[in-house]
Amino acid sequence: MKIGGYAGQILIIDLTKETVKQEPLDLEMARKFLGGFGLNCKFAWDLLDPGVDPYSPDNVIFMGMGPMIGTAAPVSSKHSVMSKWPSTGTISPGTAGGDFGLNVKLAGYDEVIIKGKAKKPVYIKISGDQVEICDASDLWGKDNYVTTDRLWEKHGRNYAVLSVGTAGERLVNTTICLVDKYTSWGKAGLPAIMGSKNLKALIAYGNKSIHVVDPERLVKRASMILERFRKHPDYQKLVDLGTMDGFSGWADIHGMSINNWSGRFPTEEAYRIYGTDYYLENIKAGRCADPTCPIGCKDHVKIRKGEYAGTDAWVSSFYGRVVHMAARCQVGSYEKAVKAQEYFQLTGLCIHSYTALIDWAVELYERGILTKEDTGGVELKHDFETTMYLSEQANKHEGLGGILSQGFKKAMKDIGRGCEKYAVQVKGMEPLYDPRINRLSGPEFNQVVNPRGAHAPQGCITLYMSKDLAAEAYRPWLEDRGVPPEALSRIFPRPGYFNIARMTPYGEDWVGFINTVGMGCLRGRVDNFFRGEDWAEIYSAVTGFEVSLEDLKKAARRNYDLYKALNVRLGFSRKDDVFPDRWFEPLKTSDRGTMVLCDYFKTPLTRKDCEKLLDDYYDERGWDIKTGIPTEKTLADEGLEDVAKDLKKRGFIK
Amino acid sequence: MNKALVINPEKCTGCHSCEMICSLTHDNECSLNLSRIGIMKTGGGGSNENIPMVCQQCHDPFCADACVTGAISRNEQTGALVVKEDMCVGCKTCIIACPLGGVLYHSIKDCSMKCDLCNGDPQCVKTCLYGALEYLSMDEWGRKKRLKGAENLVRLFDVIYK
Numbered sequence: 001m002k003i004g005g006y007a008g009q010i011l012i013i014d015l016t017k018e019t020v021k022q023e024p025l026d027l028e029m030a031r032k033f034l035g036g037f038g039l040n041c042k043f044a045w046d047l048l049d050p051g052v053d054p055y056s057p058d059n060v061i062f063m064g065m066g067p068m069i070g071t072a073a074p075v076s077s078k079h080s081v082m083s084k085w086p087s088t089g090t091i092s093p094g095t096a097g098g099d100f101g102l103n104v105k106l107a108g109y110d111e112v113i114i115k116g117k118a119k120k121p122v123y124i125k126i127s128g129d130q131v132e133i134c135d136a137s138d139l140w141g142k143d144n145y146v147t148t149d150r151l152w153e154k155h156g157r158n159y160a161v162l163s164v165g166t167a168g169e170r171l172v173n174t175t176i177c178l179v180d181k182y183t184s185w186g187k188a189g190l191p192a193i194m195g196s197k198n199l200k201a202l203i204a205y206g207n208k209s210i211h212v213v214d215p216e217r218l219v220k221r222a223s224m225i226l227e228r229f230r231k232h233p234d235y236q237k238l239v240d241l242g243t244m245d246g247f248s249g250w251a252d253i254h255g256m257s258i259n260n261w262s263g264r265f266p267t268e269e270a271y272r273i274y275g276t277d278y279y280l281e282n283i284k285a286g287r288c289a290d291p292t293c294p295i296g297c298k299d300h301v302k303i304r305k306g307e308y309a310g311t312d313a314w315v316s317s318f319y320g321r322v323v324h325m326a327a328r329c330q331v332g333s334y335e336k337a338v339k340a341q342e343y344f345q346l347t348g349l350c351i352h353s354y355t356a357l358i359d360w361a362v363e364l365y366e367r368g369i370l371t372k373e374d375t376g377g378v379e380l381k382h383d384f385e386t387t388m389y390l391s392e393q394a395n396k397h398e399g400l401g402g403i404l405s406q407g408f409k410k411a412m413k414d415i416g417r418g419c420e421k422y423a424v425q426v427k428g429m430e431p432l433y434d435p436r437i438n439r440l441s442g443p444e445f446n447q448v449v450n451p452r453g454a455h456a457p458q459g460c461i462t463l464y465m466s467k468d469l470a471a472e473a474y475r476p477w478l479e480d481r482g483v484p485p486e487a488l489s490r491i492f493p494r495p496g497y498f499n500i501a502r503m504t505p506y507g508e509d510w511v512g513f514i515n516t517v518g519m520g521c522l523r524g525r526v527d528n529f530f531r532g533e534d535w536a537e538i539y540s541a542v543t544g545f546e547v548s549l550e551d552l553k554k555a556a557r558r559n560y561d562l563y564k565a566l567n568v569r570l571g572f573s574r575k576d577d578v579f580p581d582r583w584f585e586p587l588k589t590s591d592r593g594t595m596v597l598c599d600y601f602k603t604p605l606t607r608k609d610c611e612k613l614l615d616d617y618y619d620e621r622g623w624d625i626k627t628g629i630p631t632e633k634t635l636a637d638e639g640l641e642d643v644a645k646d647l648k649k650r651g652f653i654k
Numbered sequence: 655m656n657k658a659l660v661i662n663p664e665k666c667t668g669c670h671s672c673e674m675i676c677s678l679t680h681d682n683e684c685s686l687n688l689s690r691i692g693i694m695k696t697g698g699g700g701s702n703e704n705i706p707m708v709c710q711q712c713h714d715p716f717c718a719d720a721c722v723t724g725a726i727s728r729n730e731q732t733g734a735l736v737v738k739e740d741m742c743v744g745c746k747t748c749i750i751a752c753p754l755g756g757v758l759y760h761s762i763k764d765c766s767m768k769c770d771l772c773n774g775d776p777q778c779v780k781t782c783l784y785g786a787l788e789y790l791s792m793d794e795w796g797r798k799k800r801l802k803g804a805e806n807l808v809r810l811f812d813v814i815y816k
Contacts, residue, residue, distance in 0.1 A: 106686060157695055206685075206686060207686075212684060219777075294783040294784070296784075298667075
């Protein structure tokens with residue numbers, strides 16, 4: 001039988017030896033380590049030296065495409081990258097939508113592995129069986145937009161372009177790659193890793209096809225899913241607003257802390273400056289979508305009037321980026337928020353990461369820890385000018401901006417002077433959500449335990465649900481995603497209450513799973529249109545391997561534990577899952593009074609309570625409570641005996 | 655009068671759903687190359703920059719005129735111009751003749767391929783939730799285009815008389 005879903009090949013590129021190798025995909029392995037994320041974890045475990053310096057030629061970039069990418073399954077777009085990241089030192093995944101994964105898959109590859117270091121700047125061209133390492137001397141020093149345009153001009157607009165901006169070339173860590181200018185990939189420094197390898201870009205065109213074993217079954221299920229989108233009363237609103245659909249949630253409910261986690265962005269001001277009417281009338285130019293996604297979340301934005309009229313930018317998760325410019329940098333106007341975003345997109349600076357460092361630096365300056373001597377004579381403020389000044393320095397990797405641009409881990413060391421006390425970070429990465437405003441639900445809690453660092457998308461289940469729903473409202477979602485009854489009784493130990501630490505692992509597994517098979521998540525919103533069984537049905541129809549939801553869930557958990565083990569081997573353990581100090585300080589807001597860290601049910605939480613939640617989380621995952629490390633039994637139950645043996649040999653499991 | 659496969663490029667987000675479903679339902683494979691409809695991305699891929707290209711089922715078709723074996727004929731029920739694969743010799747003259755890129759070459763079957771309107775039930779239209787593809791009678795299409803033109807004028811009046 002012809003296999004379905006999988007392209008059947010791995011592409012291995014060694015930039016030092018200038019070699020390109022195509023190898024058959026081990027299907028058994030691909031089924032055990034499900035999807036792009038699963039294969040990345042497995043290859044990283046087998047091939048990546050844990051002690052490797054992220055900038056070393058021996059560091060490896062793993063790109064996994066997932067079995068649903070390149071098929072007609074709805075929302076099958078997410079491809080996953082894994083490497084050892086320079087800003088955090090973790091081995092962790094990053095996901096992207098856009099056309100890159102689609103084209104690599106249709107070119108015939110489930111996985112791309114890149115190692116070594118080129119002698120001079122190069123880019124990799126993938127066109128079916130033809131894979132070339134090409135000279136990129138004329139692209140070096142060019143920003144993301146120019147690089148992408150030139151590659152399109154040279155090779156055709158049908159190629160998907162994954163590019164490194166100017167900051168990545170200079171090994172700036174708080175950077176992100178762009179795909180076709182608009183989708184971002186590899187927060188925590190994929191561009192810097194590629195920069196260290198003299199790799200400016202990858203371009204891909206898929207001229208082959210992906211077989212589907214049971215097309216009728218796939219079309220039937222896909223139609224059911226699309227019907228749910230079509231019939232949803234908010235469907236058109238989701239398309240029109242894209243991620244800005246989340247605006248009122250931000251302005252009214254979730255809110256965003258300001259002044260380095262010392263205040264809350266006022267609701268009235270959010271509506272006055274950043275409202276959706278203004279966005280639709282003056283900012284939005286067009287909507288772009290990832291492959292087979294019926295509610296495109298990528299924005300083409302264009303400033304219509306004023307000083308920055310004509311500024312064009314293509315951005316993913318536009319809402320999140322507006323929020324960062326609005327709250328962390330306090331740039332003061334929509335136009336300035338877009339103008340700054342354009343600069344970040346051109347240079348490849350990561351808006352999520354670097355704006356948090358700017359926010360922190362301003363507080364350090366206000367406290368006198370940083371002085372004009374450090375800043376080059378400039379006064380640091382929460383405003384547009386400071387944002388651009390520090391960003392321009394970051395892009396050049398010089399001055400204070402250059403120090404900040406290496407991420408919290410290195411910047412805390414380089415600045416010293418007790419600055420770490422004011423750094424709100426977990427494992428060197430900035431959190432996104434403030435649990436004093438949002439209360440401690442899935443995403444907030446996941447920021448602490450995510451092996452990647454304080455990265456929020458995993459554990460998403462409670463994010464887009466109202467904070468006022470009763471505890472029981474979450475039960476149907478968990479049941480539908482196959483959470484077993486005994487786990488449900490631990491999650492809901494008494495009426496009117498759930499234990500977020502015991503609920504979060506199932507959200508993490510689920511998001512890990514949907515990203516790994518290739519489904520775009522747009523966090524909770526897209527997932528809300530799916531049922532758990534959809535994925536077993538789609539996977540079975542596409543690949544011809546009959547699986548149940550239970551099988552997929554097991555695979556998802558195996559992936560997550562291997563991901564954790566990869567980082568255990570680097571020395572990460574419970575000591576690194578630390579709730580930031582500032583979360584335990586009261587948050588004084590101008591319009592909501594004083595807010596304190598509390599659980600979903602508004603019960604205030606102390607550090608001791610949070611430590612207890614960590615106990616529960618590790619216990620639910622089958623990890624050792626004292627160390628936060630998967631136990632030998634848990635790993636063995638998942639068929640990861642070799643992983644357990646390795647961790648034991650290295651002394652991480654007693 | 656037959657219905658037409660109408661494209662509204664301003665609504666296209668470039669999501670490739672139509673291409674995936676088209677190749678799947680015709681060939682059991684998902685592929686950009688085997689799809690009878692193709693999203694041509696231009697510029698950055700933003701508004702009005704993704705153009706779905708597909709056969710317009712000409713009333714007086716260049717492709718059928720050019721075909722020396724008579725392999726392209728009209729399905730009278732749907733109005734679609736259909737390639738009879740066993741009659742096609744692969745000379746590609748129809749591809750040269752079509753000014754819109756409506757005919758392509760099927761690299762696996764070694765013959766010309768083009769949109770056949772899925773026997774009057776185009777799958778691409780069903781999968782495009784953005785409304786970039788519609789299957790409309792000429793009357794409906796005309797009315798919709800007129801209405802859009804009227805809305806443009808209303809906006810223009812707004813600007814002029816404000």
